[in-house]
Amino acid sequence: MTEPLRRRTTPHELRAEALRLAYDGAPVIDGLDLELPDGRITAIVGANGCGKSTLLRGLSRLLKPRSGVVLLDGAAVHSRPAREVATVIGILPQQATAPEGITVADLVGRGRYPHQGWFRRWTSTDDDVVRQALEATATADLAQRRVEELSGGQRQRVWIAMALAQDPDVLLLDEPTTFLDLAHQLDVLDLLHEQNRTRHTTVAMVLHDLNMAARYADHLVVMAAGHVLATGSPERVLTAGLVREAFGLTARIVPDPVTGSPMVIPVGRSQARQPTPRDADGPARAAVQQAT
Numbered sequence: 001m002t003e004p005l006r007r008r009t010t011p012h013e014l015r016a017e018a019l020r021l022a023y024d025g026a027p028v029i030d031g032l033d034l035e036l037p038d039g040r041i042t043a044i045v046g047a048n049g050c051g052k053s054t055l056l057r058g059l060s061r062l063l064k065p066r067s068g069v070v071l072l073d074g075a076a077v078h079s080r081p082a083r084e085v086a087t088v089i090g091i092l093p094q095q096a097t098a099p100e101g102i103t104v105a106d107l108v109g110r111g112r113y114p115h116q117g118w119f120r121r122w123t124s125t126d127d128d129v130v131r132q133a134l135e136a137t138a139t140a141d142l143a144q145r146r147v148e149e150l151s152g153g154q155r156q157r158v159w160i161a162m163a164l165a166q167d168p169d170v171l172l173l174d175e176p177t178t179f180l181d182l183a184h185q186l187d188v189l190d191l192l193h194e195q196n197r198t199r200h201t202t203v204a205m206v207l208h209d210l211n212m213a214a215r216y217a218d219h220l221v222v223m224a225a226g227h228v229l230a231t232g233s234p235e236r237v238l239t240a241g242l243v244r245e246a247f248g249l250t251a252r253i254v255p256d257p258v259t260g261s262p263m264v265i266p267v268g269r270s271q272a273r274q275p276t277p278r279d280a281d282g283p284a285r286a287a288v289q290q291a292t
């Protein structure tokens with residue numbers, strides 16, 4: 001099999017400085033500074049409505065800042081042509097809508113558009129990249145189906161295939177695992193991890209599952225009310241205090257028995273109980289960090 005996907009060699013710097021993003025009214029994001037570590041996986045987490053999707057739109061050039069700037073390799077993305085930015089940055093929006101009647105193969109093929117041009121026509125490399133993207137997301141057998149006939153999870157995987165077909169150096173994904181069953185969630189996260197480790201694609205994704213974020217991300221960005229609350233490795237950032245601050249949620253943090261990464265065990269109001277002496281027994285329990 002041919003290997004059309006190149007291994008990335010040029011580093012990219014994507015950073016926001018004093019970013020202010022708004023729709024009609026008051027700013028949703030205000031004075032935000034952020035840098036996505038090149039070649040790493042970043043997970044962006046935070047409560048509903050805190051501005052995660054808005055931030056991704058700003059970073060990907062879809063939403064123009066009211067003030068501040070998003071810099072890609074030192075140049076403001078909003079003053080560069082869309083196609084040029086799209087060859088470097090790919091985005092999977094939270095609510096992507098497909099043109100009516102389009103087939104899966106055609107939609108995934110549209111991922112190749114940024115690479116086309118006046119003199120650059122569709123080639124066998126494009127065919128190979130699209131086929132690989134379909135295979136990687138287990139959607140090859142859906143290729144001739146219409147996107148609107150698919151289940152929510154199938155459709156989500158097709159959008160991920162399109163993002164992969166775009167073959168960007170920086171891939172921004174807004175809740176890529178929503179609608180997916182647990183096995184497909186892991187498939188998608190493993191796929192993104194593979195993409196990152198083999199091709200050095202910089203991945204930044206919004207995730208609601210803190211445990212998956214802790215497992216897969218090298219770097220965590222925790223947002224609250226339009227600003228960045230904390231950044232750093234999941235091990236350093238994910239504490240009971242932080243979970244309380246970001247989500248208003250009481251939780252205990254224990255080591256994930258599979259990976260050792262922090263695992264957030266939420267304590268609902270109906271399950272809250274005082275810890276008993278037996279909770280201190282056993283190696284896993286000894287590591288339980290009490291929520292305070």
Ligand SMILES: Nc1ncnc2c1ncn2[C@@H]1O[C@H](COP(=O)(O)OP(=O)(O)OP(=O)(O)O)[C@@H](O)[C@H]1O
Pocket residue numbers: 023024028046047048049050051052053054055094
């Ligand atoms: N198109 C829009 N027009 C006006 N306000 C918007 C628009 N999109 C989002 N907002 C507002 O901006 C704020 C942040 O929304 P955003 O979608 O960025 O949150 P989020 O963190 O992605 O939330 P979720 O976890 O629910 O996806 C919310 O108050 C929302 O109502």
Ligand SMILES: [Mg+2]
Pocket residue numbers: 052053054094174
């Ligand atoms: Mg969102």
